Amino acid sequence: MGQPVPRYDAAAKVTGRATYASDMPLDNPAYAFLVTSAIAKGRIDRFELDDAKRVRGVIEIVTHENAPKLKDSKLFSNGGYAGTTIQPLKSAEIAHDGQIIAVVVAESYEAAREAANRVKVSYSAAAPSATFDSPGTTTAAAKGQNSQFKEDPKVGDFAKAFDAAEVKLTASYATPTQHHNPLELFTTSCAWTGDNLVIYEGSQYVHGLKNGVAEQLGIDADKVRVVNPYVGGGFGSRGSMTPRTAIIAAMARRLNRPIKLVPTRDQGFTITTHRAETRHEIKLGASRDGRLVALRHEGAEVSSRPDAYCVGGTKTTTRLYVCPNVDSLVSIVRADRNTPGFMRSPPEVPYLFALESALDELAVELNMDPVELRRINDATRDPIDGKPYTSRSLMACFDEAAKAFGWSQRSPQPKSISDGDWLIGYGCAATCYPTLMGPSAARVRLQRDGRTRVEIAGHEIGTGAYTVIAETAAERLGVPLEKVAVFMGDSDLPPAPVAGGSNSTASTCSAVMMVCDQIRQRLFKALMPSDTLADKAKETVGISPAPSTQAAKGDRSLDIEKAFDALGVGVVEEYGEWKPEGAPLDSFRAMHNGQVRLVGGHQMKDQIAYAFGAEFVEVRVNRFTREIRCPRLVGAFAAGRIMNPRTARSQLMGGLIWGMSSALLEATEIDERNARYVNDNLADYLVPVNADVPGVEVILLSEEDDRINPLGVKGLGELGNVGTNAAICNAIYHATGQRIRKLPVRLEDIEL
Amino acid sequence: MRPFSYQRASDPDMAVQALSAAAAANEPLTKATAQPLAGGTTLIDLMKLDVMRPSAIVDITPLAQAWSAIAPGGDGLRLGALAKMSVVAAHAEIQRSYPVIADSLKLAASAQLRNMATLGGNVMQRTRCNYFRDVSYENCNKRNPGSGCAAMDGVNRMHAVLGTSDQCIATYPGDFAQALIALDAMVEITGKAGTRSMPFAQLHKAPGSTPDIETALQPGELISAFSISGRWPRSVYLKARDRQSYEFALSSAAIALDVQDGTIRDARVALGGVATVPWRAREAEALLKGQKFDDGLAQRVADAAFADAKGRKHNSFKIALGKRVVARALQQAVTMEI
Numbered sequence A: 001m002g003q004p005v006p007r008y009d010a011a012a013k014v015t016g017r018a019t020y021a022s023d024m025p026l027d028n029p030a031y032a033f034l035v036t037s038a039i040a041k042g043r044i045d046r047f048e049l050d051d052a053k054r055v056r057g058v059i060e061i062v063t064h065e066n067a068p069k070l071k072d073s074k075l076f077s078n079g080g081y082a083g084t085t086i087q088p089l090k091s092a093e094i095a096h097d098g099q100i101i102a103v104v105v106a107e108s109y110e111a112a113r114e115a116a117n118r119v120k121v122s123y124s125a126a127a128p129s130a131t132f133d134s135p136g137t138t139t140a141a142a143k144g145q146n147s148q149f150k151e152d153p154k155v156g157d158f159a160k161a162f163d164a165a166e167v168k169l170t171a172s173y174a175t176p177t178q179h180h181n182p183l184e185l186f187t188t189s190c191a192w193t194g195d196n197l198v199i200y201e202g203s204q205y206v207h208g209l210k211n212g213v214a215e216q217l218g219i220d221a222d223k224v225r226v227v228n229p230y231v232g233g234g235f236g237s238r239g240s241m242t243p244r245t246a247i248i249a250a251m252a253r254r255l256n257r258p259i260k261l262v263p264t265r266d267q268g269f270t271i272t273t274h275r276a277e278t279r280h281e282i283k284l285g286a287s288r289d290g291r292l293v294a295l296r297h298e299g300a301e302v303s304s305r306p307d308a309y310c311v312g313g314t315k316t317t318t319r320l321y322v323c324p325n326v327d328s329l330v331s332i333v334r335a336d337r338n339t340p341g342f343m344r345s346p347p348e349v350p351y352l353f354a355l356e357s358a359l360d361e362l363a364v365e366l367n368m369d370p371v372e373l374r375r376i377n378d379a380t381r382d383p384i385d386g387k388p389y390t391s392r393s394l395m396a397c398f399d400e401a402a403k404a405f406g407w408s409q410r411s412p413q414p415k416s417i418s419d420g421d422w423l424i425g426y427g428c429a430a431t432c433y434p435t436l437m438g439p440s441a442a443r444v445r446l447q448r449d450g451r452t453r454v455e456i457a458g459h460e461i462g463t464g465a466y467t468v469i470a471e472t473a474a475e476r477l478g479v480p481l482e483k484v485a486v487f488m489g490d491s492d493l494p495p496a497p498v499a500g501g502s503n504s505t506a507s508t509c510s511a512v513m514m515v516c517d518q519i520r521q522r523l524f525k526a527l528m529p530s531d532t533l534a535d536k537a538k539e540t541v542g543i544s545p546a547p548s549t550q551a552a553k554g555d556r557s558l559d560i561e562k563a564f565d566a567l568g569v570g571v572v573e574e575y576g577e578w579k580p581e582g583a584p585l586d587s588f589r590a591m592h593n594g595q596v597r598l599v600g601g602h603q604m605k606d607q608i609a610y611a612f613g614a615e616f617v618e619v620r621v622n623r624f625t626r627e628i629r630c631p632r633l634v635g636a637f638a639a640g641r642i643m644n645p646r647t648a649r650s651q652l653m654g655g656l657i658w659g660m661s662s663a664l665l666e667a668t669e670i671d672e673r674n675a676r677y678v679n680d681n682l683a684d685y686l687v688p689v690n691a692d693v694p695g696v697e698v699i700l701l702s703e704e705d706d707r708i709n710p711l712g713v714k715g716l717g718e719l720g721n722v723g724t725n726a727a728i729c730n731a732i733y734h735a736t737g738q739r740i741r742k743l744p745v746r747l748e749d750i751e752l
Numbered sequence B: 001m002r003p004f005s006y007q008r009a010s011d012p013d014m015a016v017q018a019l020s021a022a023a024a025a026n027e028p029l030t031k032a033t034a035q036p037l038a039g040g041t042t043l044i045d046l047m048k049l050d051v052m053r054p055s056a057i058v059d060i061t062p063l064a065q066a067w068s069a070i071a072p073g074g075d076g077l078r079l080g081a082l083a084k085m086s087v088v089a090a091h092a093e094i095q096r097s098y099p100v101i102a103d104s105l106k107l108a109a110s111a112q113l114r115n116m117a118t119l120g121g122n123v124m125q126r127t128r129c130n131y132f133r134d135v136s137y138e139n140c141n142k143r144n145p146g147s148g149c150a151a152m153d154g155v156n157r158m159h160a161v162l163g164t165s166d167q168c169i170a171t172y173p174g175d176f177a178q179a180l181i182a183l184d185a186m187v188e189i190t191g192k193a194g195t196r197s198m199p200f201a202q203l204h205k206a207p208g209s210t211p212d213i214e215t216a217l218q219p220g221e222l223i224s225a226f227s228i229s230g231r232w233p234r235s236v237y238l239k240a241r242d243r244q245s246y247e248f249a250l251s252s253a254a255i256a257l258d259v260q261d262g263t264i265r266d267a268r269v270a271l272g273g274v275a276t277v278p279w280r281a282r283e284a285e286a287l288l289k290g291q292k293f294d295d296g297l298a299q300r301v302a303d304a305a306f307a308d309a310k311g312r313k314h315n316s317f318k319i320a321l322g323k324r325v326v327a328r329a330l331q332q333a334v335t336m337e338i
């Protein structure tokens, strides 16, 4: 652990041997193609299917009139599995743009697609409410309607303190709809053998999907298996069940034949989830010397009509800095949209954009270095509940990143640096992400020759999960890394939590470590049946129950051969279930039912756990074209123990780039007249290309945190892309003197 | 996408035959049952989107043998229509004598696309209007004549401010065409009746009341070459866009100047990303001729170029942007070392 070993799956991926869900061989499959709604609200009057049915090879066209009946699915936050409760093909009603309204099944993909193109639909369209400010939306506080949003954090007397504050700032911010667009499309293949269903689908939660589909089909969950050894990117889009899976499963059962669905890129924009557009108002009161005395964060998020989804990032923004008087409010605006969902750092991206921009504005107001403003208000305890941070290296990150970036050379005056046609600005912002963990099981099998097999239904979404799990087992068992084989992405394996909330490494590696220790104990007991597991072990056979410190103490490694001789077996296999401290009582039951019980962040009993970082950017604004470019991104991060600096760096680098993308490029445009997405393809939904990111630097700070979990690991997958949005706007202010409070920033927003 | 027949044309005659055989009377080219296939980077895209539904594809890539020469000569330049964008952009003599051409190609699309795409296909590429490219939108006069225009009051940030009509405001998206129109290129067209030439400026048709008619080409006709007279070493292509590479222009300017002893003898100004067709700003050019350059002149030229521009909800910024792009491109052309 802690070594930058190459990725376990590197060769498989670069040689194309890695099999993704839609690569899985199926026996004589039929192919499905979706027809999606061209209106966002109203009903279907009539389908004309004759033309489509005449296409050679068409087997069946399913609409609400003849679709298999499915049980309703509850939202994941209400004890269910689904990312939306809008169930397509149930009635003629349309609840959002691009809703699935028919599925064509044919002998070939091409025939299915052609027939889908020939389906004609007549609608009675109603006027939909698209988003904020559209007529017909309803707004209400999140508290009371979203069971996971329990409280608007507050402390002290905000109104009074703000009133009396020496320096005051009020500012409003806005963020757009965004889509994940993982490269692997949202494919689903379903194959039945008798009563048993196998689903091949890129999922960030195989156990959740398995249980959710079983519930919708009304069958025993043990009859369902979800398989996806590799997932071609998730970013949250594959975290909860979407309606397509049960539909395809039910159709495959009816047809008695495997069905493979490969939706198009633009269908992916509406058959899964998205990051909702948000609005914020921040009020900051401070003393002249920069101490915060009052902070209020009000956020509003758009959701669908039936589902009260929200991310509620005030849980983080009210706890980031010392402030005695804090107030907050999150509300949900209901519109005729699909239900939004998780997207990389769901709460932190929009909410920290607002707070970290406002802090920069306050620093300008105070004529103070923004880094110093953060230092003055740096917290060691959560200001709302008074709990201590398990560890917090925010200012160390600021100092390291500032040094690497050359922050001290900055002249604070806006518009003071330029290079030819380009105005140059520097900006920075804090980044953070809660440390979350969930119950996880694992099975480990050790052979006499050291070959090791680790089984855990974790998910390789590109983060390096195979690699860090293999590293954990190799170190714990004292076997060479090459001898460890890891099996994941299969719901027949011991359950692991959703690959979301950056919990995977902490959860799965903790479970694997615990199970490896069970094996060690068995071997140890075999060698010394009469001894207890005490330090005495080290004197005799050179193993201790805590092998991570083995090398440091100069111990010999476990003599596996000897232990196997003593045991008299060829293979030792152990299964175990691990849960983090403070996990709820029903944790293991929920784990087997495919329900997530993540703990951590601010919800721990006596402490609060976050990973931190600081991000610095250089922005260039062309004085003629106003084009905005970002030649330099520098981030320093501290996230407890770094399991593998290579994969960690890759996550954080990707995060910084995505953060820049979010600040300058990414927005799903919605036509407000009809509540439909307009740029739903990768040519028009812009993400950065190589030429946009000439310089990215990631600095990993060492941080020891022995209070958080046995490994001392904090999740960092979602840490990198949080602060960047504000850092870029802060740099644009420095370059141009213009404060931009709405993302993404485009050249037409710049006035010089 | 719908089924289609595929035929490889081994020579120009065969291509023209195959294309005209399938042509129905009075069919606009964009709806013709048979379409030529060059690099395919526009055509296949639009077929997958179900926007174009040809039932016959005539693959003209074998014509590259005859039609891909890059021939700079004493009196000008001839470019075969099947030359690849990347090859032309990298050609040393083009870079030296026609930088506006080399840059317009180099700044277009991505390396992979430029390796596939041909000059003929490039000038014939169709608009990126999202409502045009998504058949689930009913209202698109270009795709569906008489159905209305969803972009007019919809999301129209990328749309045109020049050459629009009340029927269509779709932007002509390409870059290379601005270089051609600026340099008074001629386009050579090969059809059943043989080969004819016409000014490139007459190839594209503003939408007017027939946005579905995009060019002067008839079904069965192919572009075989482009030609330009003279050399234009003092020329630039400036392109403003949302990201640093692989993105269409929000505004671009192709400028070519002939400056002698500080006086502008000849000037060409063409605009991209802002107009419905490759756009030549002749009124603006007139202001430059016979003048000495200064920033005030650049400003007046830029204002003249956009005098008739009409913005809509999201694209009005293109007027101010376009002016600054023209002014900056002029400065660059004047000061460039040749």
Ligand SMILES: Cc1cc2nc3c(=O)[nH]c(=O)nc-3n(C[C@H](O)[C@H](O)[C@H](O)COP(=O)(O)OP(=O)(O)OC[C@H]3O[C@@H](n4cnc5c(N)ncnc54)[C@H](O)[C@@H]3O)c2cc1C
Pocket: A683, B035, B036, B037, B038, B039, B040, B041, B042, B043, B044, B045, B081, B082, B107, B108, B109, B110, B113, B116, B117, B118, B119, B120, B121, B122, B123, B124, B125, B173, B174, B175, B176, B221, B222, B223, B224, B246, B247, B248, B249
């Ligand atoms: C994501 C993306 C980004 C892009 N960005 C840019 C950009 O920034 N700037 C830019 O300029 N372009 C851009 N393009 C467009 C690209 O340059 C064109 O698709 C390409 O040049 C078309 O050439 P082709 O040979 O592939 O044409 P094809 O797709 O083969 O043909 C295009 C059309 O022209 C017709 N055609 C082809 N050859 C002839 C001929 N000789 N005579 C008559 N008709 C013919 C075809 O029938 C078809 O209708 C982009 C494309 C994509 C997909």
Ligand code: SF4
Pocket: B127, B129, B130, B131, B132, B139, B140, B141, B142, B143, B148, B149, B150, B151, B152, B167, B168, B169, B170, B211
């Ligand atoms: S601008 Fe033109 S192409 Fe776009 S929707 Fe309107 S008519 Fe169609």
